[in-house]
Amino acid sequence: MSENDGKNGAPWRNFYGRFKGKHLRDSQKAYLNEDLAKLSPGPVTWDENPDRTPLDLKALFDDKPLWLEVGFGGGEHMVHQAQQNADVGIIGCEPYINGVAMLLGKIREANVPNVAIHPGDVRDMFDVLPEASVARAFLLYPDPWPKKRHHRRRFVTPEHLDPLARVLKPGAIFRVATDIQDYVRQTLEQMMPRNDFEWLAEGPDDWRKPWPDWIPTRYEQKALREGRIPHYLTFRRK
Numbered sequence: 001m002s003e004n005d006g007k008n009g010a011p012w013r014n015f016y017g018r019f020k021g022k023h024l025r026d027s028q029k030a031y032l033n034e035d036l037a038k039l040s041p042g043p044v045t046w047d048e049n050p051d052r053t054p055l056d057l058k059a060l061f062d063d064k065p066l067w068l069e070v071g072f073g074g075g076e077h078m079v080h081q082a083q084q085n086a087d088v089g090i091i092g093c094e095p096y097i098n099g100v101a102m103l104l105g106k107i108r109e110a111n112v113p114n115v116a117i118h119p120g121d122v123r124d125m126f127d128v129l130p131e132a133s134v135a136r137a138f139l140l141y142p143d144p145w146p147k148k149r150h151h152r153r154r155f156v157t158p159e160h161l162d163p164l165a166r167v168l169k170p171g172a173i174f175r176v177a178t179d180i181q182d183y184v185r186q187t188l189e190q191m192m193p194r195n196d197f198e199w200l201a202e203g204p205d206d207w208r209k210p211w212p213d214w215i216p217t218r219y220e221q222k223a224l225r226e227g228r229i230p231h232y233l234t235f236r237r238k
Helices: 026-035 057-061 076-084 097-110 122-128 148-153 158-167 181-191 218-225
Strands: 066-070 089-093 115-118 134-140 168-178 197-199 231-237
Touching: 026 097, 057 089, 066 076, 066 122, 076 089, 076 097, 076 115, 076 134, 089 122, 097 115, 115 122, 122 158, 158 168, 158 181, 168 181, 181 197, 181 231
Parallel strands: 066 089, 066 134, 089 115, 134 168
Antiparallel strands: 168 231, 197 231
């Protein structure tokens, strides 16, 4: 199969996660119907934007620095950062529609204006973000794909890290949080040889202790209850 066998010339990209859970509450359906379109960052998908025209970030967030969260889960962290950093704009990408609905509910409650949501694959977002446009990126408790034969599905592979590097500004920060030891191993194995990132750890506390502005997510709280140890990795775009 060629790399352009998708619709509208889109590259063929396998997606292995879930798009939807078993049930959406009526209130969540209302959030999706009433709020999601208003929070779009612009035309991201290949159906909307087959020419892959870059997003107009100035129209979206004026001149605010741009942050990107990859797979925001239920949205706790994204809303927290938006509340604490009114001077930045945050785009979140999440294909799991139940998580999108949860985030929309939190946005309504918190009334944060500096967010945008792409309910889909972050690789499509990488296509349309201008080069060197993102000042900070977050990968928080990504799908661990624990079986060895599935490790190539993890985010920390060149398929994702190369376009991430393209859209990050020089000096931009990339944060990774995970409770899976083997995910830490693969992250460091992939990141350390690269000449476009540097790991900022100087001692054990730099990966054992959370960042000062951190808020524990639901997933992290579950991991701690089950005895798994979170790791907090910080990289800088060279």
